[in-house]
Amino acid sequence: MQDPILRLESSHVDVVIKTRPFAEIIYWGPHLQYFSPHDAHTLSRPVANGRLDVDSPVTLMAELGHGLFGSPGIEGHRQGLDGSPVFTTTHVQQRQDTLTITAEDAHAGLRLTSELALDASGVVVIRHGLTNLKAQAWQVDRFAVTLPVAERAREVMAFHGRWIREFQPHRVKLEHDAFVIENRRGRTSHEHFPALIAGTSSFSEMHGDVWGVHLGWSGNHRLRAEAKTDGRRYLQAEALYLPGEMALEEGETLWTPRLYASYSAQGLNGMSQQFHRYLRDNIIRFPENKPRPVHLNTWEGIYFNHDPDYIMRMADEAAALGVERFIIDDGWFKGRNDDRRALGDWYLDEEKYPHGLTPVINHVKQLGMEFGIWLEPEMINPDSDLYRAHPDWVLALPGYTQATGRHQLVLNLNIPQVFNYLVERMSWLLGEHAIDYVKWDMNRELVQPGHRGKAAADAQTHRFYRLLDVLGERFPHIEFESCSSGGGRIDYDVLTRSHRFWASDNNDALERSTIQRGMSYFFPPEVMGAHIGHHKCHATFRQHSIEFRGLTALFGHMGLELDPLTVDKHEREGYRRYTALHKQWREVIHHGTQWRVEMPDASTQVLGMVSEDKKQGLFIVSQLAMADYTLMMPLRMPGLEAGAQYHISLLDHPNIRLTGEGGHTMRTLPAWMETPQTASGEWLMQAGVALPILDPETAILIGVERV
Numbered sequence: 001m002q003d004p005i006l007r008l009e010s011s012h013v014d015v016v017i018k019t020r021p022f023a024e025i026i027y028w029g030p031h032l033q034y035f036s037p038h039d040a041h042t043l044s045r046p047v048a049n050g051r052l053d054v055d056s057p058v059t060l061m062a063e064l065g066h067g068l069f070g071s072p073g074i075e076g077h078r079q080g081l082d083g084s085p086v087f088t089t090t091h092v093q094q095r096q097d098t099l100t101i102t103a104e105d106a107h108a109g110l111r112l113t114s115e116l117a118l119d120a121s122g123v124v125v126i127r128h129g130l131t132n133l134k135a136q137a138w139q140v141d142r143f144a145v146t147l148p149v150a151e152r153a154r155e156v157m158a159f160h161g162r163w164i165r166e167f168q169p170h171r172v173k174l175e176h177d178a179f180v181i182e183n184r185r186g187r188t189s190h191e192h193f194p195a196l197i198a199g200t201s202s203f204s205e206m207h208g209d210v211w212g213v214h215l216g217w218s219g220n221h222r223l224r225a226e227a228k229t230d231g232r233r234y235l236q237a238e239a240l241y242l243p244g245e246m247a248l249e250e251g252e253t254l255w256t257p258r259l260y261a262s263y264s265a266q267g268l269n270g271m272s273q274q275f276h277r278y279l280r281d282n283i284i285r286f287p288e289n290k291p292r293p294v295h296l297n298t299w300e301g302i303y304f305n306h307d308p309d310y311i312m313r314m315a316d317e318a319a320a321l322g323v324e325r326f327i328i329d330d331g332w333f334k335g336r337n338d339d340r341r342a343l344g345d346w347y348l349d350e351e352k353y354p355h356g357l358t359p360v361i362n363h364v365k366q367l368g369m370e371f372g373i374w375l376e377p378e379m380i381n382p383d384s385d386l387y388r389a390h391p392d393w394v395l396a397l398p399g400y401t402q403a404t405g406r407h408q409l410v411l412n413l414n415i416p417q418v419f420n421y422l423v424e425r426m427s428w429l430l431g432e433h434a435i436d437y438v439k440w441d442m443n444r445e446l447v448q449p450g451h452r453g454k455a456a457a458d459a460q461t462h463r464f465y466r467l468l469d470v471l472g473e474r475f476p477h478i479e480f481e482s483c484s485s486g487g488g489r490i491d492y493d494v495l496t497r498s499h500r501f502w503a504s505d506n507n508d509a510l511e512r513s514t515i516q517r518g519m520s521y522f523f524p525p526e527v528m529g530a531h532i533g534h535h536k537c538h539a540t541f542r543q544h545s546i547e548f549r550g551l552t553a554l555f556g557h558m559g560l561e562l563d564p565l566t567v568d569k570h571e572r573e574g575y576r577r578y579t580a581l582h583k584q585w586r587e588v589i590h591h592g593t594q595w596r597v598e599m600p601d602a603s604t605q606v607l608g609m610v611s612e613d614k615k616q617g618l619f620i621v622s623q624l625a626m627a628d629y630t631l632m633m634p635l636r637m638p639g640l641e642a643g644a645q646y647h648i649s650l651l652d653h654p655n656i657r658l659t660g661e662g663g664h665t666m667r668t669l670p671a672w673m674e675t676p677q678t679a680s681g682e683w684l685m686q687a688g689v690a691l692p693i694l695d696p697e698t699a700i701l702i703g704v705e706r707v
């Protein structure tokens, strides 16, 4: 008989599972060098007085029937019957790093299949499958992945947000009861990024135990961190079903989305580095050795005002600035002169493009750039030929009038004709034009999403995946960007079928500094679209120097979001400079290890990238507001090789004025900025380098290279 105590192990992280008679995760923490299954008996719990007379485990499926008294992992019924399943393990299979546990409740007529995989990165991936074994349908109200975390996890970090302000972290104490995130917007959402991070008190970037989870799913979701009355804690995540939305017929299986979980004993940086490694090894698909090309996207430059001759002049200028991919955004298709009409009519606007798209594409390609185009396939404007012909193609519930969002409604992808129409139109566009890249947008939330009178948000998300899969298979050379009014659809599941995210419609460098930092907890820089926008930001009307904008866009998949023909020489020189700087450091930025550095003054934000071989490091110091202190604190640079010597250089800086009229912030610069300096990695990590005093809303870039 197989030992019921099994372990998944990696170099940093282990998960120990008691598999029988029911499955229970009993340990998720640092790698255990001397583990023996026998040791697990030490955790056998006492039974408290005043409760049930038996131990109540937090099982893998967190069934209420064990006396959980918390939020269960499964809720549903068969017309009121079979509503409290309790699963008993029937089969366990361990293959290297993957464990599959099958369990059944013969009374309720349900089978549970649980898959747990621990990747070499240290990330655990879990999902459950539920199969109905009886003739009548089993109504699924909830079906979640539950992951116990250690009792020392006493704080929770989550992200709030909104359009043009994504990924804003906040914290709550986890002492009693639960903290819950619920998303009913029908897309991953700007508001409720599907992630939770639990950690020891005051966990920080470099310190503390943290247990982070992300639900890879682009639809409605619920995440929960709960402290039970007995002090045990768990994280729980699920696709959220609308009333009546999910039922399983006999023999059907429902899978939860995958939950990605990263434990780190070295604070948030360790957690993020594991997530980044996991994504790079398992999810991100990008041709090896191909650098990610620098973009110019036309949206904020010309909006709906498309004139092919002018666009070609923009392309000339873009190429001269070092841009490598030119993307035509919204406005190219029939009648699309503003955002009130034409979505769904995926035919070229021949008034704007009388000779077709091809001359523009050829021009772009002759300039040595790739070509990309914008699409929003899931949507329809009431003012469109498509809607006039097929008003019944809308995702809606009959008998209700649905509110539009950005003047548009959603197409019901569950209707085969709708799906086929989109495949046909997209295939025309992508098959008959030399397109390398698609910016796939999705600009409204789902309200009363219905198919045949029933809620259909979940099904719509699956059909969206299918549509993207079909097109991805048909056009494997094309890269897809997931955009949804900026960062409304950013998650690991959509990333399995796309290549990049548009992080935010806000190109204000100050706002971007926090948005990009928030996103960095779960995503590495190479999938984060980061563009230099206009001098005067179109989202906030704030004005920033080209230096601050350029440096802020440097640490992602960089691009320009403007019309380079209408700006002055200084601006244009800036675009050229930061494009070149990005290319120079792109390898480190897109493949290196990322470090968020905490500074004593919270108004100073530092992000570093260190190459895998630790030969190069790049650190941006952004001063977001007026500094609290008259001196900046030294920057300690993590991730270097202690014994190596590094040359330190200031790669870019705003006009640091020493003494301005009226006197400025500094009389002298830090010495290393004037005389070349080297120092050991150990010194730079432990003691650091003195920083110049920066004005608010400026940044500097420091490079270190091994000598």
Ligand code: DGJ
Pocket (backbone or CB within 6 Å): 299, 329, 330, 374, 441, 443, 483, 484, 485, 486, 502, 504, 505
């Ligand atoms: C919203 C996107 O986020 C923008 O970048 C732009 O593509 C517009 N849609 C176009 O309508």
